[in-house]
């Protein structure tokens with residue numbers, strides 16, 4: 001990045017937090033470039049003893065995974081996961097709690113850092129249908145049949161086993177809005193109270 005995205009001034013390298021970082025020298029701006037990151041989210045959607053799986057296709061590969069996708073920059077993450085489930089599967093689902101997350105630091109062939117947050121959701125309506133862009137089959141699969149599913153991604157299997165192995169609402173869920181706690185756009189996730 002060479003120019004400030006806020007004011008257009010050419011960035012200069014300055015020492016900040018132990019590293020040289022591109023910073024905006026314009027008076028009163030102070031923009032600092034900390035690198036690129038993306039946020040993804042995945043959904044373990046449960047309907048009784050069944051879990052929602054989708055078939056994905058790439059030119060040389062077909063595989064199964066849980067639904068999910070990237071979180072838009074101006075979108076709350078729990079809204080994003082419910083949206084992705086609807087888009088990819090036709091199923092209306094409600095986010096319950098966070099099962100876990102994967103952090104990926106940037107590496108040479110994938111320089112963008114990423115966090116992938118896995119939610120547990122309950123299906124509340126709709127009928128399974130693929131979008132034929134990102135999903136090519138959509139199925140509710142009984143929990144006893146999940147491990148045998150050919151081509152299921154290892155991350156999705158991890159997410160499902162973790163979700164099935166944890167008590168109801170044991171994960172983090174959304175903190176109630178409280179005066180002065182959440183700024184606009186912020187959602188706080190918290191452990192369940194004792």
Ligand SMILES: [Zn+2]
Pocket residue numbers: 004005006007008009024025026029030031
């Ligand atoms: Zn600037």
